[in-house]
Amino acid sequence: MKKYEYDSKEGYGLLEAYGQDLKRRGASQNTIRTYQSSVRLFYSLYQQADTENLKKYRDYLLRSFSPATANCRICGLNQYLEFLAKNQSESSRYRLATIKNFKNPFLDSIISNEDYNRLKEGLKRDQNWTGYFLVRILACTGVRVSELVQIKAEHLRVGCLDLCSKGRKVRRIYFPKDLQKEAIQWLDSAGVSGGFLFANPHGLPLTTRSINRMLHLMARRYQVPAHTVHPHAFRHLFAKNFLKEYNDITLLADLLGHSSIKTTRIYLTKSTLEQREDIDRIVNW
Numbered sequence: 001m002k003k004y005e006y007d008s009k010e011g012y013g014l015l016e017a018y019g020q021d022l023k024r025r026g027a028s029q030n031t032i033r034t035y036q037s038s039v040r041l042f043y044s045l046y047q048q049a050d051t052e053n054l055k056k057y058r059d060y061l062l063r064s065f066s067p068a069t070a071n072c073r074i075c076g077l078n079q080y081l082e083f084l085a086k087n088q089s090e091s092s093r094y095r096l097a098t099i100k101n102f103k104n105p106f107l108d109s110i111i112s113n114e115d116y117n118r119l120k121e122g123l124k125r126d127q128n129w130t131g132y133f134l135v136r137i138l139a140c141t142g143v144r145v146s147e148l149v150q151i152k153a154e155h156l157r158v159g160c161l162d163l164c165s166k167g168r169k170v171r172r173i174y175f176p177k178d179l180q181k182e183a184i185q186w187l188d189s190a191g192v193s194g195g196f197l198f199a200n201p202h203g204l205p206l207t208t209r210s211i212n213r214m215l216h217l218m219a220r221r222y223q224v225p226a227h228t229v230h231p232h233a234f235r236h237l238f239a240k241n242f243l244k245e246y247n248d249i250t251l252l253a254d255l256l257g258h259s260s261i262k263t264t265r266i267y268l269t270k271s272t273l274e275q276r277e278d279i280d281r282i283v284n285w
């Protein structure tokens with residue numbers, strides 16, 4: 001099997017071609033970067049993708065990362081091997097099996113409504129308006145963090161944002177009336193007429209890493225469990241609250257940009273605390 005050095009011109013070209021292939025198949029920029037990083041990690045440890053090295057790599061991932069992170073890297077490398085199989089004469093037919101996560105099958109890392117309200121009220125009390133509207137928009141729209149950073153003041157003024165989501169499907173993100181009204185008042189008082197809502201001093205959108213760092217600092221300040229304060233936690237909160245108020249999972253799938261309703265069904269799963277509360281309320285015999 002041919003060996004590729006990924007700091008070489010040929011190796012770099014293959015990695016770029018892999019990225020273009022993922023893009024054509026509808027992968028987001030975050031997914032493309034993550035999958036390319038998975039390939040770089042493998043080739044930093046092993047010289048070629050034969051069966052023996054692939055098995056060693058899986059063991060390395062199992063020892064070094066959480067099951068979720070390991071599975072993401074496995075998926076990225078498997079996709080790359082499929083890409084090589086289509087475009088190169090020499091490619092291993094072996095594919096890595098994903099890692100089962102036995103640690104916690106429940107949604108216990110999702111922010112509660114009580115903690116969300118504590119966070120929201122604390123930010124408002126401290127007049128941290130950027131943090132306040134960051135949290136509000138995440139919780140009231142269910143946007144992904146990669147979508148959040150694309151929101152501009154102009155979108156809030158018209159009440160929606162159209163995005164080309166995974167699979168090149170156009171998805172509309174709506175800003176609820178109360179949120180829109182409050183945000184416009186903030187923009188007007190700050191003299192903001194346009195531009196990215198969450199921007200750096202140069203007017204460019206914040207990175208997803210910066211957003212995560214902001215949320216972590218907010219969690220510490222307002223004494224909310226840090227492991228529950230991350231962008232996807234608010235997406236879960238939006239979905240669970242939506243289904244509680246309006247039990248239409250098909251509409252929710254459209255709002256979240258899911259191509260399959262099976263993905264949306266994840267949000268029907270209850271945390272251990274919610275299960276405990278239900279048992280205490282229901283079982284009275």
